Amino acid sequence: MDKYIQAPLSKADIDSLEAGDYVYISGTIFVARDAAHKRMFEAIQKKESIPMEFKNQIIYYMGPSPAREGRAIGSAGPTTASRMDKYTPLFLDMGLKGMIGKGKRTKEVQEAIVRNGAVYFAAVGGAGALLSQKIVSSEVIAYDGLGAEAIRKLEVEYFPAVVVIDSKGNNLYETAVKEYCT
Amino acid sequence: MIREINVDNITENIKEMCIEANYYLSPDMKKALKTAVDREESKLGKQILDSLQDNLEIAESDMIPICQDTGMAVVFLEIGQDVHLVGGDLEDAVNKGVSQGYVEGYLRKSVVKDPLIRENTKDNTPAVIHYSIVPGDKIKITVAPKGFGSENMSRVFMLKPADGIEGVKEAILTAVRDAGPNACPPMVVGVGIGGTFEKCAGMAKKALTRSMEEHSPIPYVRDMEEELLEKINCLGIGPGGLGGKITALSVNINTYPTHIAGLPVAVNICCHVNRHVTREI
Numbered sequence: 001m002d003k004y005i006q007a008p009l010s011k012a013d014i015d016s017l018e019a020g021d022y023v024y025i026s027g028t029i030f031v032a033r034d035a036a037h038k039r040m041f042e043a044i045q046k047k048e049s050i051p052m053e054f055k056n057q058i059i060y061y062m063g064p065s066p067a068r069e070g071r072a073i074g075s076a077g078p079t080t081a082s083r084m085d086k087y088t089p090l091f092l093d094m095g096l097k098g099m100i101g102k103g104k105r106t107k108e109v110q111e112a113i114v115r116n117g118a119v120y121f122a123a124v125g126g127a128g129a130l131l132s133q134k135i136v137s138s139e140v141i142a143y144d145g146l147g148a149e150a151i152r153k154l155e156v157e158y159f160p161a162v163v164v165i166d167s168k169g170n171n172l173y174e175t176a177v178k179e180y181c182t
Numbered sequence: 183m184i185r186e187i188n189v190d191n192i193t194e195n196i197k198e199m200c201i202e203a204n205y206y207l208s209p210d211m212k213k214a215l216k217t218a219v220d221r222e223e224s225k226l227g228k229q230i231l232d233s234l235q236d237n238l239e240i241a242e243s244d245m246i247p248i249c250q251d252t253g254m255a256v257v258f259l260e261i262g263q264d265v266h267l268v269g270g271d272l273e274d275a276v277n278k279g280v281s282q283g284y285v286e287g288y289l290r291k292s293v294v295k296d297p298l299i300r301e302n303t304k305d306n307t308p309a310v311i312h313y314s315i316v317p318g319d320k321i322k323i324t325v326a327p328k329g330f331g332s333e334n335m336s337r338v339f340m341l342k343p344a345d346g347i348e349g350v351k352e353a354i355l356t357a358v359r360d361a362g363p364n365a366c367p368p369m370v371v372g373v374g375i376g377g378t379f380e381k382c383a384g385m386a387k388k389a390l391t392r393s394m395e396e397h398s399p400i401p402y403v404r405d406m407e408e409e410l411l412e413k414i415n416c417l418g419i420g421p422g423g424l425g426g427k428i429t430a431l432s433v434n435i436n437t438y439p440t441h442i443a444g445l446p447v448a449v450n451i452c453c454h455v456n457r458h459v460t461r462e463i
Contacts, residue, residue: 064250079331129240173424177420180420
């Protein structure tokens with residue numbers, strides 16, 4: 001079913017989402033992928049500060065292509081989420097409520113999603129041009145030296161995604177594949 | 183008769199080809215994606231496939247790369263043995279073309295200088311170059327930027343001769359099943375069977391550059407391509423891995439003689455953005 005939600009996420013929105021829902025996300029989300037995850041994870045372990053607050057936020061796993069003049073961002077589709085699995089349970093325990101990526105997650109991540117009442121969305125992999133148009137603005141807020149892997153703050157409007165793992169632990173990748181496997 | 187070709191010519195072509203490949207999907211790939219919509223049974227799967235059509239249109243009209251992972255540049259050079267290259271070093275010329283294409287074409291720089299130190303080279307060089315010497319006085323260049331969502335799901339299986347054709351089919355299905363949603367299905371599956379460890383991997387990569395309208399000229403291999411495509415599309419993975427009938431668009435298999443003791447099989451998976459541009463100079 002189609003649903004319209006706001007970011008940062010509210011508990012009411014999260015509770016209403018079910019695996020398989022097609023959602024349109026509007027509001028503020030953050031971008032971080034491999035190198036930024038590693039850096040934030042290590043900073044937390046060393047009790048150093050990190051450049052974003054996780055509470056109620058969504059992290060989009062993405063590394064954009066460069067923006068042309070006058071545009072907010074370049075091509076901007078999701079990257080594979082499993083590379084962030086090592087760092088994700090800690091971030092969820094610190095208040096992160098949503099992740100947008102593509103592909104399977106580990107059991108540890110799925111358990112942390114349920115434990116913290118969070119949600120994992122998939123955006124359409126390889127649709128970077130289309131998704132780019134849903135991003136109204138983009139600002140690098142930290143780790144600029146990481147280039148395409150820097151942490152960004154995005155304003156998005158009706159950004160399309162599918163709920164893959166909901167807060168109850170239902171997993172669309174597992175159920176949908178069974179449905180069409182013959 | 184020896185024909186001289188200046189390496190600047192190669193640089194210019196490679197620059198243009200890197201850009202072309204990342205903004206315009208080849209007509210055969212576009213057609214395969216378009217016809218897939220009608221064959222998909224899942225509503226969500228159809229919706230994803232429709233989004234991919236829209237994405238290709240936006241990429242062309244607004245000049246936004248089809249995918250943000252504009253790949254590591256894989257370059258095949260088939261050099262005629264009657265060609266004499268002048269004007270500089272060939273490898274430098276190729277990398278100069280890649281650098282210019284990725285910088286001027288607003289493409290993402292995704293290459294790190296060292297696999298463990300991981301410092302970005304900032305111009306997407308170096309390319310991965312495969313050279314071959316062929317008859318004639320021309321150079322055939324294929325540029326195939328390869329994204330790593332699908333590259334990471336690729337596999338090499340060193341099977342035993344006793345595993346036979348059923349073992350090969352099972353290996354290919356295993357690779358695709360394990361890749362699932364990570365490889366951005368619908369996929370194109372490139373397979374190399376035979377040769378040595380590195381030969382089968384190279385064949386699998388080359389198989390991805392084949393036109394969607396072409397099949398293996400060897401009858402039993404062609405049958406295997408068709409059978410595997412059918413079996414893959416019964417795995418249930420579907421577009422985006424969100425369930426459905428269209429998991430792969432094509433299975434392309436290349437074969438080569440091998441050793442009495444071996445049966446190497448490589449499976450190189452590519453997402454639906456299977457980019458490759460070929461030119462002859």
